[in-house]
Amino acid sequence: MRRLDWERIASVVLIAPSAIAIAIFVYGFIGFTGFVSLSNWRQLLPDFTLVGLRNYQRLFANPRFQIDLRNTVVFTVLFLGACLVIGFLLAVLLDRGIKGEGIFRSIYLFPYAISFIVTGVVWRWLLNPGTAEAGSVGINLLFEKFGLGFLKWGWYTDPTVLYIHPESGVGQLLQRVGLGALAYSNFGMSVAIISLVIAATWQMSGYTMVLYLAGLRSIPEELREAARVDGASEVQILRHVVLPLLQPITLSAVIILGHISLKIYDLVVAMTGSGPGFATDVPAYFMWETTFQANRFNQGASIATVLLLMVAVLVVPYLVYSIRTEAKI
């Protein structure tokens, strides 16, 4: 019995350094950031006078931050949608006894091993619209070569924001039913975001494919065979047998891609920066600029806290759920 006690102490001692490090560097630091977000620290020298929720009120009233939230939502929806659809399709096709499956899989997945900075640098040139004098470059040039010149556009340099105009028919209708507030540019999307979505999808869709492929491989062939015997078509089998069984995979993918998308920073830095009229600005980018370039630590801390809360809303239920189900098994 004494020996067991000694072992118990030893096990706690072994894990203590990590536990303490996480307690300080994750939870302690989050607490400190939360504290700074309530303070008046907006120059190099700290000023810990508490100002309540004033920083948050100002933040949410800040037009740049409103645009950032819009961009985050738009980017997340498009990026998640693109990754899930492309990843699923590629996985389904690859699962059909394809010659050279391993090579295709490797080609689709390799961007995942690369840094977002490299991705950003390359795609900035690929999606560079070119100039009137020098002519088209990148993808635009490729469009021209294939006679698809009408597809050329400004990519991440296009400042257009698509939204429902208050004067338009739909806008009028919304106003009549009391939803006039939606006919407003903050509920639209800046088209420049599409460039970021393309680059990010290029990098991450292979990852989604791997997840789905692993999921497909774990579905017993007999299940599909049975459906086939019952006369179901391949598409019906996909919809009614395969997709429901892949739901846990889809959930994992949504959580992983979703939290990456909420935090996206490196790609924006390397590829577009804030963009025209903050068309490609995101909260993480705003946070870094305002904190480490403008020394407005209080504002930076409140952006960081909002980001953390968004990620926590997504991740915590998932973590709790997976730990619970694991415990049952």
Added chain:
Amino acid sequence: MTTQRRKRGREVGWSRVLIYAILILSAMFYLMPVYVLVATGMKSFAEVSLSRMWDPPSGLHFHSFIRAWVGNPGIFRGLSENFMNSVYLTVPATLISAMLGSINGYVLSKWKFRGSDVLFPLLLFGMFIPYQSILIPLVQTLQKMHLYGSIPGLIFVHVVYGIPITTLIFRNYYAGIPTELVESAKIDGATIFSVYRHILFPLSLPGFVVVMIWQFTQIWNDFLFAVTLIGNPEVQPITVALNNLAGSFIVEWNVQMAGALMAALPTLLVYIFLGRYFMRGLLAGSLKG
């Protein structure tokens, strides 16, 4: 398994052709940036007009790579020093964090104590947080520890924030090793340390490979910590230096492409040669168990 899958290859003709067409077109999309990177990097300075971006190089010229590596004295810095900084950062940080993860995973899977089931999810949450939410106190703390602006400081940071993922992968890995092995050794009088040294550690190689590939990739590719914690261009890792190089208007774009290829090469090589383990780490990092 494979024979059953082969049987489903019964659809012949057009649908088969269509599937291959889609797969090959997709492959071209994924490879397109690589083509531009390699082709542009290989061009001579005379042929790098942007309007000929898609043309293949006339021969194998390595001028762009040399320029990106050594720089253009007096005009811009090359990436050679920064590449080595990344090596000095990534190698030790990867080794230390794998070791730490192995010990944590061992304790959390084979020596559970009261509270260890609460501790684990608390650790795990650390891998999802946006690092923006800890950057401000992190800068302050590193300054107080005299680690700010240095590679050892960055190593420390990567080791700390690598704890959740390395612990997760090792815990799941060790969970697959029969607990009876450990139990019977305990009855024979083995201690927590000797069980690890003589039983678990010798079986850990695949776990270490997976964790080390994962951490190597993460740390090599990191930008946020590096750009926040290191201001001196001579100490910066390659991702930060590449971003500076690419953001500069005086650097020719073929040099930027060559630099990007250099920054991508180490993790790409790991991916090409150890892809199987890379894939395993990726699944371990996303799915529980």
